Amino acid sequence: MAKRDYYEVLEVSREVSAEEIKKSYRKLAVKYHPDKNPGDHTAEEKFKELGEAYEALSDSDKRAAYDQYGHAAFDPRHRARSGAGFHDPFDIFREVFSGAGGGSIFENLFGGGQSDPSQPRRGDDLRFDLEISLEEAALGCEKEISVTKLDKCESCDGAGMEHGSKLKTCATCAGRGQVLMSRGIFSIAQTCPACKGAGRIVEKPCKACHGEGKRQRSSKIKLRIPPGVDAGSRLRSSHNGEAGFRGGPAGDLYVVLHIKAHEIFQRDGDDLVCEVPVSFIQATLGAEIEVPTLEGKATLKVPAGTQPGTVFRVKGKGVKNLQGYGHGDLHVRVQVEVPSRLSHEQKVKLQEFAALCDGKEMPLSQGFFEKAKKFFK
DSSP states (O other), X not given: OOOOOHHHHTTOOTTOOHHHHHHHHHHHHHHHOXXXXXXXXXXXXXXXHHHHHHHHHHSHHHHHHHHHHGGXXXXXXXXXXXXXXXXXXXXXXXXXXXXXXXXXXXXXXXXXXXXXXXXXXOOOOEEEEEEEOHHHHHHOEEEEEEEEEEXXXXXXXXXXXOTTOOEEEOTTTTTSSEEEEEETTEEEEEEOTTTTTSSEEESSBOTTTTTSSEEEEEEEEEEEXXXXXOTTOEEEETTOSSOOBTTOOOOOEEEEEEEOOOSSOEEETTEEEEEEEEEHHHHHHOEEEEEEETXXXXXXXXXXXXXXXXXXXETTOSOBOTTSOOBOOEEEEEEEEOOSOOOHHHHHHHHHHHHHOOSTTOHHHHHHHHHHGGGGO
């Protein structure tokens, strides 16, 4: 599916200031935040889309690149135009709202208790690029892929601690998550190195995962690819992304599809195009020929006098529409094949045929030379 315009996502015009972009993002991000819409996948997708749009338009260099190149500005092949790729939308949200109103993000916005960095958190989304054949894209298929990712630690069930252990207040920062570092007459608050800002530490970290709650392993994941997908189509495999923190839910896996070049067919939307050779005799006298389709063969009637490059349509033999609007068509372009070697007898017969021709049976040649006769004077 094509990406929406970032200005449209943020519900602003292209002429707005950076402050207006931030203001619109704050309003919409609160509206669609997953914590405010539990279980609503549509709201979650809009929240991610908002984060991506805001990150692009809040940075002056990225915004300039986007205004000039559109979404192509953030294509990995052109990364030099706009800098690094996109970050976690939750990190962007925390950065924008950090310190709002003097309390925690969730206390200020959602009326909840104090945010605790040591509480369970959702895992990161992952991307996997998968190449499939044109037949698989057109007809649909099932695939099994192998993904190496951080999965929930089986020893501690993602908790990051030994069974019977619990969290205790960090002695280094007294539970504040920050420590004061002296720089001359100034004191600077920094993230606590002992608890990494959580304010609490595990009494007995899990030995298998060293307190991380997740371990890297390879997973087999089955995918159902619907008929009609095209290059760039993105499939979501829910909860097959990276494991969450402290037993939080896993992120999602996004599979981006790439289509292998086909030896016979080219794709044009839901239509297919192929070239089929016919003999000089078939094109001249007319014939019924067999042409390939993705699901077998079809019969095509070639009328007498067919010219090279003529395109015929075989209705309904293209690709199934992804949204369910029927099938595309197959467009067959005929290439008239001229014999490369003739026997003496064949040459004699053709010379006899040529002697019988007066040019009227060759309207294209007749019309061309009529237009070009002034150049032969």
